[in-house]
Amino acid sequence: MGSLHAYFVRLDVLETAIGSGDERLVAEIERRWQKELMRRGSDVREGLERDGYRVPPLHRAVGELVDGKIRWPQFPELYAVAFELLCRLLGEGVPVGPFETLDGALVARIDDELARREAPLRMEKLCRGGAPLPLLACLRETHEVGHLLREELRDIGPAHADPVMGQAWETFRDWIDRASHLPGTVMLGFSGFH
Secondary structure (H helix, E strand, C coil): CEEEEEEEEEHHHHHHHCCCCCHHHHHHHHHHCHHHHHHHHHHHHHHHHHCCCCCCCHHHHHHHHHHCCCCCCCCHHHHHHHHHHHHHHHCEEECCHHHCEECHHHHHHHHHHHHHCCCCCCHHHHHHCCCCCHHHHHHHHCCCEEEEEHHHCCCCCCCCCCHHHHHHHHHHHHHHHHHHCCCCEEEEEEECCC
């Protein structure tokens, strides 16, 4: 799966920003992360153009999210990067602890244990559950964007004895504690394209 970056963002703020047409948001993203826009945009474009597609620049995808008009839904990878930059601007970065580097076997093992404990939290949903907004339905195609609603960030049961699982549980407890102080928040995860 790769790496995981996560952010807490108030859902109402995100819903207001997407489709607002507020060019200041686009300008601020371009100002703060100009080099990253160029590097990551180039990485995404190179992969898609290798497959014969003509791909728009990443800054246009950021502008389209803010305008609420996705013109190239066939390039969800481009919008996933743009959406992450918008979440980084509007939200708060979340430490991901042992999930900085992910593999599918670990995610499955953790989710099996969470299911056994009847906890609502699922790592698979955070890594690949899509975006919580209808406009961004195209992001479900990337398997790189996910989210957890605040209601899913609650009791996970007692600490785990296994060292790897124990680290995961400590990280979950941190997320749950942070989310409890942030009403209206959604946790967004971005994996695999950093």
